[in-house]
Every structure is written in structure tokens, then in C-alpha cells.
Amino acid sequence: MKRVIIIIVVVVVALGAIAYVLSNNKKKNEEKTAFIAKGGGAVAVRVASVEKKVVDLDxxxxxxxxxxKELNFLSENAGRVKAIFVDEGDRVTKGQVLARVDAEIINTDKETAQAAYQNAQRDEARYQSSYETGGVTQQQLDQAKLATRNAKLRLQASQRRVSDANIKSPINGIVNKRYIEVGAFVNTQGTQLFELVxxxxxxxxxxxxxxxxxxxxxxxxxxxxxxxxxxxxxxxxxxxxxxxxxxxxxxxxxxxxxxxxxxxxxxxxxxxxxxNFPKQAPSILIPRTSFVGSVSSNQVFVLDQSNNTSKIRSVVTGRILGDNVEILDGLKEGETVITSGQINLTDGTAVSIVK
Missing domain, CATH: 2.40.30.170 (Efflux pump adaptor protein, beta barrel domain)
Structure with a gap:
């Protein structure tokens, strides 16, 4: 018995909901009909005057x-940090030494490269002298010259590493973060040293x-x-x-x-x-809703006030300024454009203005 009562209650509630929806839809349809009826058989529309207004672009x-500029400064040489000359918040200039890496091993490499270069120069000089007397061939002399050039390049590379042992700032800025301490080991894989801004x-x-x-x-x-x-x-x-x-x-x-x-x-x-922009000359502006379909259609309906009919008009648009559109050609100041109801209009349709 209880189950039957529940079913009856559910059915009554469902029927009530359906009745409410139907009544609400009927009310909306009546409102739409009344809106159209205001025009006495004509299509009810809303309108706006075509005016010249000063465009404020500011x-x-x-x-x-x-x-x-922001730079995460990374290490280029391997070694142990020997000294740090700046702290977080310090202002630095381009080329200023920020820290120094222990250059003992790097200096050893430089000395070795220097000795190899000097030895290659002496060998080249001996080969040159022997070549002039016929003791060596042109190929052997060329190999000696090549060995000298290679030794010079290795020396230049080692000198660059020695110079890089003094870590210098590449920009003018402020030390925003310092990631190293004295005694820390940095490697050639790019240990982060400083953040400069x-x-x-x-x-x-x-x-x-x-x-x-x-x-x-x-x-x-x-x-x-x-x-x-x-x-x-x-x-x-x-x-x-x-x-x-x-x-x-x-x-x-x-x-x-x-x-x-x-x-x-x-x-x-x-x-x-x-x-801020220079003051603009007054321009003809109309609401964006005036256009048939969208602004890209370049067509609007103009109200013919002599007989309250709609006239289709092609226009040339300019800038879109928020809810308004600039009209370069096709409309004159004082005319009236239709801003709503265009979907029911054709050229010559009788209209009634609804305020």
C-alpha cells in the first residue's frame, strides 16, 4: 500500500512539473506575440541615430x-673556488671579477702548452734550415709547420682557461643570487655560480x-x-x-x-x-548590433522615416571601438539605423519602432 502511495505522489509531481513548463512556454510565446503586435502588423525594431562622436583612444x-637582462652565470672551468669577491645585492660592472677558481692545474697545462709550442718552433726552424740544404723534403717541412700551428692553438686555449679562472661579470647589473661558497668544487658541466639581473x-x-x-x-x-x-x-x-x-x-x-x-x-x-593618443577628429559611429549578421557583412538597415520602412544600405567600415563601429562611407549624420529585428527584415519591410 505504501509503495502505491509513493508512485501516485511521484506521478502527481511529474504532471505538475510538466504543467508548469507548458505554462511558462505559453507565457513566453505570448510576450513575443505582444512584442510583434506593438507594431500593428509591422516588424517591431529598435533604432539608433547616426551621430558624429569624438573617438577617445586613450x-x-x-x-x-x-x-x-637576466643571466644565470655558469662555470666554464673545473676547479675549486678559491675566492669570492661579491655577495648578493652587490652592484657589478661588465668585466668585474666576481670569484676566482684555483688555477694550479690550469697553470700547469698552460706551462706544458708553452713548452710544446717553443719546441715546435725550434723543430720548424731546423726543418727549414735542412730543407734549404736539401736535407728534408717539402712534405716534412710542411708537417713541422702544421705541428707548430697546432701547438700554438693549444697554447691559446690554455691561456683562455687561465683567464677564465677569474670569473668575470658579462653584464652590468646586480647579484641577485650566489650559488657557490669558498672551497666548493665546480666542474665544466656548467655549475651555476651567480644569477645576475x-x-x-x-x-x-x-x-x-x-x-x-x-x-x-x-x-x-x-x-x-x-x-x-x-x-x-x-x-x-x-x-x-x-x-x-x-x-x-x-x-x-x-x-x-x-x-x-x-x-x-x-x-x-x-x-x-x-x-595617450592625439585628439581624434569626430567620426560617424553606430552600434555594432546595427549590422546584418556581423560587421564583416558591411550592410545595415536604415529607417526610411517618410513611410517607416527599412532600407538596406551598404557601408564602408573603419575601426571597431568597443560596442561601436566607425563608418567611413555610406551613412550620413542624422540618419537612423535599425539595431535589432534585422532577421525579420528585407528591403522595404514596414517597421514599428519599439522604445
């Missing part, structure tokens, strides 16, 4: 500062949309604001504009920013790029 974009100039990476990127070009001067230093003024220059949008349909832009004398800005801080 905008701002937020991003993060990154170093202009140059913040005398930074890059601000921002993203802009399609309408904004159209107004930018490489070399544009940009004002930069820092959230940490609101009273400081910074300037930048656009150095990169992506040729392809990313997954969010935005375009990455990089701006090179000059730091102040105190190098107040640091990599990782937030910044705002303020893009």
Missing part, C-alpha cells in the same frame, strides 16, 4: 616588470585587445605608473607588439622602461602603462 593596461632598464609586459593594438606601433613613447611609487614618473618605449593574438585573443606588448637613478623599480613589481 587606455591603460596593467602588467609586471621583468629585467631587461640588470634593472637599469626593465620591460613592462601588458596585453591589449584588437581595437587597442591597431593604434600602437613600435617606438611609441608611453607613460608608466608604479603602484609602489605613485609619485614617481617613469617613461617607456614600445619595443615589441605580437603579430598573433594569444589564447584569450589579446596581443602581448612589451615596453622598455628606464629606471630612475636609485633603481627604485624592481623586477616582479606591478606597473600600469598609460597610452
Amino acid at each position: 587606455f591603460s593596461a596593467n602588467g609586471n616588470f621583468i629585467p631587461n 640588470d634593472v637599469s632598464k626593465l620591460k613592462l609586459k601588458v596585453n591589449v585587445n584588437e581595437s587597442q593594438v591597431a593604434s600602437l606601433k613600435v617606438g611609441d613613447q608611453i607613460n608608466i605608473k608604479s603602484t609602489v611609487f605613485p609619485n614617481e614618473k617613469f617613461s617607456g618605449k614600445v619595443t615589441f607588439i605580437a603579430a598573433k593574438a594569444d589564447a584569450t585573443l589579446n596581443f602581448p606588448v612589451e615596453i622598455e622602461v628606464s629606471n630612475n637613478a636609485k633603481n627604485s623599480l624592481r623586477a616582479g613589481m606591478y606597473g600600469t602603462a598609460v597610452f
